[in-house]
Structure formats: C-alpha cells, structure tokens
Amino acid sequence: MGTCIVKKLQLYADLSEDDKKLLMALQEEEEDFKAGEIIRKKGENSDHIYVVKHGWAYLSLTIDKDIRSIFDLKMDGDFVGINELSFNESLYDLVALTNVTVCPFPRKNLDIIFGKSRTLSRAFYSILSRQQALIYERIVSLGRRTALEKVAHLILEIALRYGNGIGIDASEKIDFPIRQEHLGDLLGLSSVHINRSMNELKRHGYITYDRNSLQLLDLDRLFNLANFNPLFLEKPFQDWIDKG
Amino acid sequence: MGTCIVKKLQLYADLSEDDKKLLMALQEEEEDFKAGEIIRKKGENSDHIYVVKHGWAYLSLTIDKDIRSIFDLKMDGDFVGINELSFNESLYDLVALTNVTVCPFPRKNLDIIFGKSRTLSRAFYSILSRQQALIYERIVSLGRRTALEKVAHLILEIALRYGNGIGIDASEKIDFPIRQEHLGDLLGLSSVHINRSMNELKRHGYITYDRNSLQLLDLDRLFNLANFNPLFLEKPFQDWIDKG
C-alpha cells in the first residue's frame, strides 16, 4: 500500500491531500523476499526504486571472490535506488538480510512527480540529501576512526535509525540480525576484529549484545566515544522553501 | 555569471531557453577566495549553495586537533551544498585549496526551480545522485582497498573529473595542487604512506608526479589496479524521464 511511502515523506514535507493521492496512485504492489535472497542484482535494469516496508536489506558490491563492501543498510521506511536514477543499470546488489517486504515504485513515476508537485520534489530531494549526510559520516568513520570507534558509531547509527523507523527509543533492546561479517564489510574490518571490538564494548559496559539482539546501555558515553554528530537526528529542516 | 551553472546542468538535461533564463535570473555575483581561506565554516548558517567556477576547494571536518577528514574535492563546475539543504547549518567546512572563484546561489531559489521546471528539478536531482555514486565508490575504497589501490583510484577520479571539467583528456598532464597531507585526509592514510604509495606508482610507470603536476601514463593498468568502475564516466542517463 501507498501508506508506506506517504508516512516516510511526511517527515520531510507537509503533504497536501493531492500529494498523497498522487503518491498512492503511483504506488505498486508489494513484494516479499527471504533472508539472503538478492532483491536486485548489480547490472540489472533498474526500472524501480523501492521502499523497504518491513525487514532489513543492504546494498553491497563484491570486488573479488572474498572481498565485499557493504555501503548501506536499509530498514523500515528507507528508500533504495533513488540515487541511481541517472544510470541505466543498477550499480550495486540489493540483498535481503532478513525476510523483507519491499514496495517497488517505477522510477519514471518519480519524474511525473517532479512535474506535478513541488512539495514532493522537495521531499525526495531532501531524503536524498539526508542519505548523503549519513554517507559522509561513514567516510569519516572509515577514514579517521579506530576500529572501536567505527563499531561504536555504526551501532549507534543503526539503533537510532531503527528506533526512528519503528518508533522506539534508541536505548531499548532491539533485534539485531546483522552478522559480524556484515559489520566487517560495512566498516572495512575483518569479522574477527569486529568480534573483538563488540566484546570490548560489552566488557566496558557500553552495550549488551548477542547474536540476535543489541541494547545500548550508555548513550552518552557511546556518543562521546563515537564522536557522533547529533545533527543527524534532528527533524529535517524545511524552511529553505519559498513560502511566498 | 550564470553561464557557469547553465553549462553544468546541460550535461544532465536538455534545457529549454526558459530553463536557462530561469537559472541566469537566479544567479548571483561571484566571489573570490585565496588558497587556504575558509569559504564557509561548519555550523554557519547556510543560505547559499555554490558552484565552483574556477579553482579547487574541499569539504572537510576536523575531529580532533590533528585529525581531519576530507570527504570531497570540488573543482570547476562542481556544486557544493546541494546535499545540505535539509539542515539549517552547514555540516562541514568548505576550504579553498587554490585560489578559487565561486558563484553563490541562494538556496531558496532552488525551491523556486522545483516549482517551475521539471527539467531543472530532474537535473539537480541527477547531479545529487551522481555525487552519491562517487561517494559510494570512496566507501569501497576506504573499506576494502589497499593503500596503493586507494591512491590509484583517487588520482584516477581526480584526473577524470578535472579533465572533464576543463575539457581535456585524462591522460594529459594536469596541475595538481593537492598536498600529500590532503590526499591522506581524503583516504584515511598518513601523509607518509601517501608519499610511499605515490612513489611506488611512479616507480612502476603508472604516473609521473611532482608537487605541482600529475600525469597518468597508463590508464588501462591504472583502471585495472584501482578496480575503477567505468560507469561513472558515462554521460548521465536521461531516459528515466516520462517522455509522454
């Protein structure tokens, strides 16, 4: 259903009833994937963008047999593919981490939206620019943080985004379906080193963690350790629009 | 003058005369900065986006006194700030690497554009999504490439982008105003290690290089070493638009 997209976009702009109808009309069916399945392969024709309705997925690239890079996790309410519109094939693999439900959305519909609603144009634009801010933070992580700080920063980001998506606090215990190997591929570390870092965070009282769950015990200290920029948590700023 | 933006956007869409006029009208004066000056500081109110008209600049963040991360270089024709629109302060420092001329562009004008031209909306959107593709590649670099590969990939990207901007081939000798310390901050490496990597590329006949210039001698081997995705060089794909 279109509610999926509507809910997400409302965070970024005041949608009129027309906007909502426009979105709903353009929305297609939903599709389910099992954990581990490839939702969309690199090189495939990418006619659709997706909204993750439920579950976790990730964007990745396999360089050599054994070398993989994951650059983003996608969870409830996240868009996938809105950054690949000017390429005619998809640039990355989109893989289901858990069982996942996605809502495909034909990309040419996005252009219709650009023609019909300034508000929606702005909303999509804002989403894309927010995504970019997060990616820049990952670059800082990968470039200039120690392994421990990288891990701290990533699990903070995950807990905050996840909590945001399903509407709970970041300090609550959450399902954590991500294997240590995935964390390694996200941060450019070996899974062995992820293991050691996670256990160090545990030992020092930052978190509790087992293969299926994660809880952040001390947000303040984690923020501090990870040098996390709290700006990313703020509600999107809408006042750059022209009210006149 | 507005030709600066117009030229850039034409790469991404067929602009009508109206589109061009719209852009020209919204364009403001240009501003000069000397090498090393901070064009826009993190935390400052960011009412403007910029187009780099001439020269080099970079986006960076200083974490601790001595730890800095540079996540992007900006050169002739590049946009700065179009990814920070939904924040009410700028997230990063924008620093002049060489003497640089920028064209500021009030960000609320961008919203006017969203209201008036579907073509321009799409063009800006495409630019943003192209930027993101490049950033994802840097994430792959930072995460899963060796130092030598990182350096190879970065100088390839720089030579290609620079050549593109000023209209020369990537294998020609270019000005190279970037210090080894900047390269280190871009790639998360120490400047000492950058030095060793650059000299190794030199020794193996990949490049010539001194403090002020760079030439790529063997593009094929460089592409191969860096595992560079040639898709990023393609002209933007415009057919996701709705021709009907």
Next chain:
DNA sequence: CGATGGATTGACAATATTCAAAGACAGTGG
C-alpha cells in the same frame, strides 16, 4: 542427534602509523 553457520580465541603476519631527521622547493627580502 548430527550438521551447519556463526562466534570466539590465540598465535603470528602484514599493513600502515609515528617519530624524527634530512632534503628539496618556492617565496621573500636584502
């Protein structure tokens, strides 16, 4: 119950950093 995929651990190796010193270059003022 055995099979499987992940987590954990230890020993060792590779890669990159740090520190410090020396060399090269461009700009400045005499």
Next chain:
DNA sequence: CCACTGTCTTTGAATATTGTCAATCCATCG
C-alpha cells in the same frame, strides 16, 4: 642573485593496529 624561511617531500627505524589462519565453541534446526 643569494641567503633565509617556511612548507612539503622523502627516508629509515621502531611501533601499533588490524588481518589471517586455524582450532574450538556454541546455538539453532531439521
């Protein structure tokens, strides 16, 4: 035109961080 200064680059040696390999453990699932 030269000496002087500050900024970059280059180099070597010692160190730190992270990776690799291989064995073992543990939980889950049929």
